[in-house]
Amino acid sequence: MYSYVFRRVFSALPTLFVVITISFFLMRVAPGGPFNLERPLEAKVMENLMRIYNLDKPLWEQYAIYLYNLFQGDLGPSYFFRDFSVAELIAQGLPISVQLGGLALLLALTIGCGLGVIGAIKQNQPADFGVIALATIGITIPNFVVAPVLTLFLAVHFDILPAGGWGDGALANKVLPVLTLALPQVAVIARLTRGSMIEALHSHHIRTARAYGLPGRVVVVRHALRSALLPVVSYMGPAAAALLTGSVVVETIFGIPGIGRYFVQGALNRDYTLVMGTVIVIAVFVVLFNLIVDLLYSLLDPRVRYD
Amino acid sequence: MTTDIALDGGCRRLALRTAVMAAVLAFAGPLMAPSALAEVVYHRGNTGEPETLDQHKTSTTYEGHILRDLYEGLVVYDAAANVVPGVAESWTVSDDGTVYTFNLRSDAKWSNGDPVTAEDFVYSFQRIMTPETGAKYANILYPIRGAEAANTGDAGVDAMGVRAVDATTLEITLESPTPYFIELLTHQTGLPVHKGSIDEHGAEFVRPGNLVSNGAYALAESVPNSHIKMVKNANFHDAANVQIDTVFFYPTEDRGAALRRFQAGELHSNNDAPTEQIATIKEQLGDQFRVAPFLGTYYYAVKADKEKLADVRVRQALSMAIDRQFLAEEIWADTMVAGYSFVPPGIGNYGEPAYADYKDMSMIDREDKAIALLAEAGYSPDNPLTIEIRYNTSENHKNTALAIADMWKPLGVTVELLNTDVSTHYAHLRDKGDFDVARAGWIGDYSDPQNFLFMVESDNDGFNYANYNNPDYDALMDAAAAETDLQKRAEILFQAETIFMRDLPFIPILYYGSMSMVSDKLIGWEDNIQNVHATRWMRIEG
Numbered sequence: 001m002y003s004y005v006f007r008r009v010f011s012a013l014p015t016l017f018v019v020i021t022i023s024f025f026l027m028r029v030a031p032g033g034p035f036n037l038e039r040p041l042e043a044k045v046m047e048n049l050m051r052i053y054n055l056d057k058p059l060w061e062q063y064a065i066y067l068y069n070l071f072q073g074d075l076g077p078s079y080f081f082r083d084f085s086v087a088e089l090i091a092q093g094l095p096i097s098v099q100l101g102g103l104a105l106l107l108a109l110t111i112g113c114g115l116g117v118i119g120a121i122k123q124n125q126p127a128d129f130g131v132i133a134l135a136t137i138g139i140t141i142p143n144f145v146v147a148p149v150l151t152l153f154l155a156v157h158f159d160i161l162p163a164g165g166w167g168d169g170a171l172a173n174k175v176l177p178v179l180t181l182a183l184p185q186v187a188v189i190a191r192l193t194r195g196s197m198i199e200a201l202h203s204h205h206i207r208t209a210r211a212y213g214l215p216g217r218v219v220v221v222r223h224a225l226r227s228a229l230l231p232v233v234s235y236m237g238p239a240a241a242a243l244l245t246g247s248v249v250v251e252t253i254f255g256i257p258g259i260g261r262y263f264v265q266g267a268l269n270r271d272y273t274l275v276m277g278t279v280i281v282i283a284v285f286v287v288l289f290n291l292i293v294d295l296l297y298s299l300l301d302p303r304v305r306y307d
Numbered sequence: 308m309t310t311d312i313a314l315d316g317g318c319r320r321l322a323l324r325t326a327v328m329a330a331v332l333a334f335a336g337p338l339m340a341p342s343a344l345a346e347v348v349y350h351r352g353n354t355g356e357p358e359t360l361d362q363h364k365t366s367t368t369y370e371g372h373i374l375r376d377l378y379e380g381l382v383v384y385d386a387a388a389n390v391v392p393g394v395a396e397s398w399t400v401s402d403d404g405t406v407y408t409f410n411l412r413s414d415a416k417w418s419n420g421d422p423v424t425a426e427d428f429v430y431s432f433q434r435i436m437t438p439e440t441g442a443k444y445a446n447i448l449y450p451i452r453g454a455e456a457a458n459t460g461d462a463g464v465d466a467m468g469v470r471a472v473d474a475t476t477l478e479i480t481l482e483s484p485t486p487y488f489i490e491l492l493t494h495q496t497g498l499p500v501h502k503g504s505i506d507e508h509g510a511e512f513v514r515p516g517n518l519v520s521n522g523a524y525a526l527a528e529s530v531p532n533s534h535i536k537m538v539k540n541a542n543f544h545d546a547a548n549v550q551i552d553t554v555f556f557y558p559t560e561d562r563g564a565a566l567r568r569f570q571a572g573e574l575h576s577n578n579d580a581p582t583e584q585i586a587t588i589k590e591q592l593g594d595q596f597r598v599a600p601f602l603g604t605y606y607y608a609v610k611a612d613k614e615k616l617a618d619v620r621v622r623q624a625l626s627m628a629i630d631r632q633f634l635a636e637e638i639w640a641d642t643m644v645a646g647y648s649f650v651p652p653g654i655g656n657y658g659e660p661a662y663a664d665y666k667d668m669s670m671i672d673r674e675d676k677a678i679a680l681l682a683e684a685g686y687s688p689d690n691p692l693t694i695e696i697r698y699n700t701s702e703n704h705k706n707t708a709l710a711i712a713d714m715w716k717p718l719g720v721t722v723e724l725l726n727t728d729v730s731t732h733y734a735h736l737r738d739k740g741d742f743d744v745a746r747a748g749w750i751g752d753y754s755d756p757q758n759f760l761f762m763v764e765s766d767n768d769g770f771n772y773a774n775y776n777n778p779d780y781d782a783l784m785d786a787a788a789a790e791t792d793l794q795k796r797a798e799i800l801f802q803a804e805t806i807f808m809r810d811l812p813f814i815p816i817l818y819y820g821s822m823s824m825v826s827d828k829l830i831g832w833e834d835n836i837q838n839v840h841a842t843r844w845m846r847i848e849g
Contacts, residue, residue, distance in 0.1 A: 031727075032734030035443070042446040043768060044459040048438045081531050082359040083513045089531060148563060155571045163571035164564055165557065166533050253564045255557060257533035265356070265532075270730055 005291065012287040016280070020070070023279045024063055027272050034079035034270045053079060066276070075280075076273035080265065086277035089262060093246070094281065096166065097258035100250075101243035103178045105236075108185035113232065115186070116193020117225065123198055131190055138187025147180045147253040164255040177254045181247055185239060189232055197228040226300055233300065237293040241285040245278075347847050348553045349829070352565045352577030356532055356558040360513040362498040363435040366443040368750065368838070371495045372578070373535060373556050376842045377520040378498040379543075381409055381428065381477070382489055386844035388835035390489055394423055394499070394521070395477070404484030404791040405452075411475040416542040417501050418525040425471035431499045432479075433457070433464035444496050447752055450485040484791045486656055487755035493839075494752055523549045523843035532558060550846035566824070575829045575847065578838065580822045582703055585640035588824075596824055598642050599834035600653055603750035603819035604759065605643060607696070607711075608772040610742055611812045615692060620684040622811040624677035625694075625744075627665050628714050635817055638706045643817040649807055650800075651818045653836050655754035657797050661804035677718050688719050695723045698746035699732035707816075708746065736772045745772060750819065754837065756800045760784060763812045773812035780806050 035041055035049050050056040054065055069076055075086035084092075119131035154176065155163035167173035200206060201224050209219045246260025259278060266274035298304045355369040362374050375383075383393035395409040415423035435442045436457040449455045452468030468480030481488060491497065501519035504512040511517055518526040523545070524537035535556040539549055557574065559565035562581040566588065568574045580588055580596065588596050609622050616622060631645035648660035665673050686692045696712065698704040705726065712722035727735070736745055751758045762770040765781050783803040790796040807813075821838040831845035 030731070032730035036730050036734040036737065041443055041769065044438075045441075045443060045445055048458075049441045049443070052439065052441045080358055081356075082364055083361065083510075083529070084531060092530065093532070148567065151564070151567045151571075156567055159571065163568040163573055165568070165573065251532075252561045255533070255559065255561075255564060255568070257530055261532055268728060268730065 005295070008291050008294075009287075012291075015287065016283055019279060019283045020067075020276065021063075023276060024066060024272075025059070027267075027270075027275055028059060030267075030270065032270055034272065036270070053077070066273075075277040078266075078271055078274045080269040080271040080274065086273050089274065090259060090277055090281060093257055093259035093262060096169070096256060097246035097251075097260060098244050099169070100174065100177055100181060100256070100258065101240070101246065103174065104181035104185065105240055105243050107178060107182040108189055109232075109236075111182070112186045112189025113193050113225075113229070115190040116195075116232075117197055117220065117228075119190065119194035120197030120201060120228075121220065128194075131194060135187040135190045135194075138183050139191075141183075142249075143180050143184065143247070144249050144253065146183055147176070147250060150176050150179060151253075164253070166256050173254075173256075177250050177256060180250050180253075181243060185243070188235065188239070192232050192235055193228060196231045197224060200224040200228040203227070229300060230297070233293055233296050236296075237289040238286065240292075241282065241289045245282045245285050346552045347550065348555065349551045349576075349842060349845070349847060350555050350557065350574050351842070352559040352569065352574045352579075352824075353556045354559060354562075354577075354579045356560065357535070360518065360526070360529065360535075361510075362495045362500065363431075363440055363442045363445075365495055369558075369578075372839070374495040374498055375839065376522060376524045376537060376554060377518075377526060378495075378522040379415070380497045380499070381411075381492050384493050384835075384837060384839045384841065386831055386833045386835075386840070388833075388837040388839050390493060394428075398489075404486070405481045407479045407481070407488065408472075409477040409479070411477060412544060413475055414544040415521060416544065417519050417521045418540045418542050419501075419503075419519045420542055421501070421503065421519070422474070423499065423521045424474045425477035426474070427499045427502060428477050429469050429471050430502045432469045432497075433467060434500060434505075435496055436464050436467060442496070444494075444752075447491060447494055447496050450481050450483070450488055450491065452480045452482050455482075483788060486791070486793055486796060487753050487757065490655060490753040490755060523841070524554060527553075534558075545843070549843050551842055554842050569824045569826070572826075574824075575826045576832060576840075577824045578821070578840075580642075580824055582640060582642055582822075585642060592824060595826060596822070597834055598820045598822050599838065600644065600651070600836050601750070601819040601821040601838055602651055602654060602754060602836050603748060604646055604649055604651055604815050605746075605748045605817040605819060606646075606649065606813040606815045608736065608742075608745045608747050608813050609811065610744075610773060611810070612774040612776070613743065616743060618684040619810055620680040621686070621692065622814065623809075624680040624684070624718060625715065625720070626663065626811050626814040627673045627680070628677040628718055629711055629814070629816060630670050630714055631816055633714075634707055634710060638703060638710060639817065642820045642822050644820060646815045646818040648804065649813060649815045650756045650759045650804055651751075654751070654756055654759075656793055657756045657800065660756075661801055661808050663808050674717055681718055681720075686719065691719045691721055693721045693723065694743045695725055696744045696746065697725045697727070697732065697735070697742045699729040700726045704746055711816075737769060739774070744814075747772065747813075748819065756797075756804065757784075757787065760800060760803050760807065763807065771812070775810065775812035777806065777810060780810075 035046060054062055066076065078084055078086050078089060081089060115131045119128045122128045151163050154161045161175055162173050165173060206219060206224050209223050246258040248260045248264045251258045251261045259281065262274055263278040266278060353369045353372055355367060357370040357373055359365055362378060365374065379393045381393055381395040382390050385391045394411050394415045396412045398407055398409045400407055411425055417423060432451065434440055435445050435448065436454050438458060438460050445458045453462055453466045456462035457464045457467050470478045472478050499521060504517055504519045508517045515526050515528050520526065520540065523540060523543050525540040527538045528536035537554050539552050540546065543549065559577055562579050565574065565577045566581055569577055609616050611617065635641060635643050635645045647662045647666040650657060650660040652660055681692065696708045698708050708724050715722055749759065749762065761767060761784065763773060763775040764771065764784050765776040780803055783799055787796050787799040787803065790799060825832045828847050828849045829845060830848055832840050
């Protein structure tokens with residue numbers, strides 16, 4: 001098991017390297033640069049800036065400098081947020097995104113799995129239709145619609161929650177963003193659970209369990225749900241990575257200083273180092289969560305062994 | 308009977324609520340009351356995230372709003388955007404208009420108690436011109452003698468025309484008379500920095516705890532994408548009249564979200580509003596929504612040296628056929644004003660701008676005349692003119708371009724649209740990329756017509772997107788630069804603008820308006836053409 005984890009982590013390094021290299025050069029293909037503003041800069045001023053940030057050097061040299069610094073753990077300065085380094089920005093934003101994403105994930109898993117199981121047990125009954133309807137709505141309404149509507153009702157009209165801001169992490173400030181983040185995930189997870197649960201309930205081992213006369217709840221929870229969760233778990237990998245590294249839309253609408261916004265702000269501002277920094281964080285999360293998913297598999301499915 | 312029960316129920320509920328409230332107050336009272344009574348907090352929405360709090364590296368207006376509260380320059384804008392003394396109590400100008408002598412107030416102090424001296428200003432002007440500083444807007448202070456040479460590395464900063472005669476006397480020598488020099492000093496690039504903290508902390512002098520400022524407020528917190536918190540600076544010379552204790556600046560990039568936060572009472576003001584919702588906003592916010600004339604022009608640059616656009620009649624026809632009233636009212640919901648000159652009206656050191664002569668003509672007559680002009684230039688239904696409009700991606704820029712395409716259709720002009728993100732768009736214009744017509748906007752850095760008309764001088768590499776090259780125009784701009792008599796200078800600039808409006812390297816379309824949401828509780832926010840609102844002039848009631 002440990003050797004498996006070690007091998008996986010080790011084999012992820014070349015992947016990261018490729019991601020870094022591709023992003024680095026892809027970023028430079030986009031026209032414009034970090035200092036192309038709506039108002040053009042005086043030529044001399046531009047030269048000064050390019051020199052200060054090594055941007056006047058040939059691209060391969062910049063790449064070498066970036067890699068060299070990266071190996072020292074230095075993600076470089078941000079070209080847009082000039083008072084901060086990329087590492088500082090990530091250190092400040094990541095915990096916030098992880099909090100929001102973690103809560104949203106927890107909420108989505110609890111509600112989604114619950115709804116999915118209800119839908120499967122009550123297949124083709126009103127409760128099931130309710131679950132399907134809810135899931136469809138959850139998937140089809142985008143979060144840039146959900147967020148303003150929730151805010152208008154709960155913050156502007158009823159005035160029970162703040163309309164935006166992080167408020168130093170106060171619980172009230174987290175409610176709306178977490179809800180908005182969780183809603184589409186609830187829908188996806190409910191659909192996944194319902195589908196695989198229906199399949200599981202019709203499988204041989206469940207029929208056998210029932211034939212043994214096991215109580216209905218034990219059959220559903222211990223036997224059916226366990227195998228039904230496999231697709232949900234494999235969905236969890238990318239979903240968790242996406243949620244934990246932040247959502248641009250939710251962070252922008254609620255004015256939350258998470259890491260998701262840096263990705264888009266960085267790309268739009270041609271803040272090369274900031275984009276690279278966020279790409280690395282996201283890539284690491286994706287690799288990490290895929291590994292966790294694979295390990296969870298071995299817990300849920302006795303056929304899977306990593307020895 | 309039923310009424311009684313209802314009353315009884317209501318009373319009981321009321322009593323219960325009162326009891327709960329009393330309990331809550333009794334518990335929280337001692338904790339909350341003193342600060343709630345004493346501290347006045349202003350929650351201020353500000354359209355963009357500041358790139359930096361280093362005044363010498365900034366370039367945007369939303370950074371200016373923050374820095375205006377932190378620092379005080381030689382001169383400042385008052386609530387109505389009149390230039391009034393700041394650190395400089397008074398100043399004199401030599402007869403030839405090139406030497407400014409500022410007398411600094413003796414009670415000016417930094418937030419750490421150090422006195423603000425003429426040396427501080429000398430250091431600051433030298434720092435912004437040092438090439439290694441990487442100051443984006445250093446060129447705004449190029450009128451200072453030797454500044455440009457210092458910034459380009461051709462000479463040392465010591466050779467600049469900035470000198471501390473004594474601790475409270477600062478002498479600035481200019482390259483040539485610059486009638487708007489005092490106005491220039493209101494820009495954030497002219498704000499002083501505290502040398503001691505830069506020596507100690509280097510680039511990190513801008514961090515909370517390190518930053519020492521000389522304005523009405525001092526920095527307390529700075530969290531990117533979240534907020535900037537500042538507290539009243541007790542050492543500020545006018546602290547006695549500063550009525551707001553704490554200011555939070557929130558970057559409100561999402562204008563819809565800013566509106567909801569304003570409506571929820573979380574923001575006292577925001578300096579922008581979602582244009583697509585103006586009708587509803589006007590209805591719901593009433594007087595709390597304000598539109599004021601702003602020092603800016605929305606225009607289409609025309610590649611004037613391109614064969615199909617080189618004929619001035621083509622450019623005139625295109626300009627004439629644009630129904631600016633329609634654009635202002637229908638597309639921009641009256642947050643912009645129909646623009647018939649490049650220099651917006653209301654600007655300083657100028658009179659009425661040089662309006663296009665078709666300003667008061669009816670659209671039907673203008674259309675006829677435009678068709679005739681195009682025909683004279685050789686375009687007809689058999690030989691139609693095809694024009695590509697480039698704009699940076701935005702709903703309203705798109706709608707504007709679509710409407711203009713529609714207005715040009717009767718002239719037989721076929722229009723193609725092309726949009727790119729803002730960085731690509733401006734990089735393309737600046738790098739002299741090929742285009743026919745491109746959308747752009749210009750907000751004046753200071754209130755002077757030169758700050759608009761200089762854009763199409765033939766040697767202006769950065770801004771002359773049109774590649775306009777007219778020696779007569781350049782000669783007039785040179786003459787204006789050498790003229791010290793403000794009245795005469797205004798007349799020369801007017802002649803230049805008249806040529807501009809005839810040749811139309813840029814087709815002015817709209818004058819910008821500034822939109823603000825200002826709570827009834829916030830007193831002292833005066834609409835002004837510069838759209839500057841320092842917190843020190845405001846107070847909060849209720």
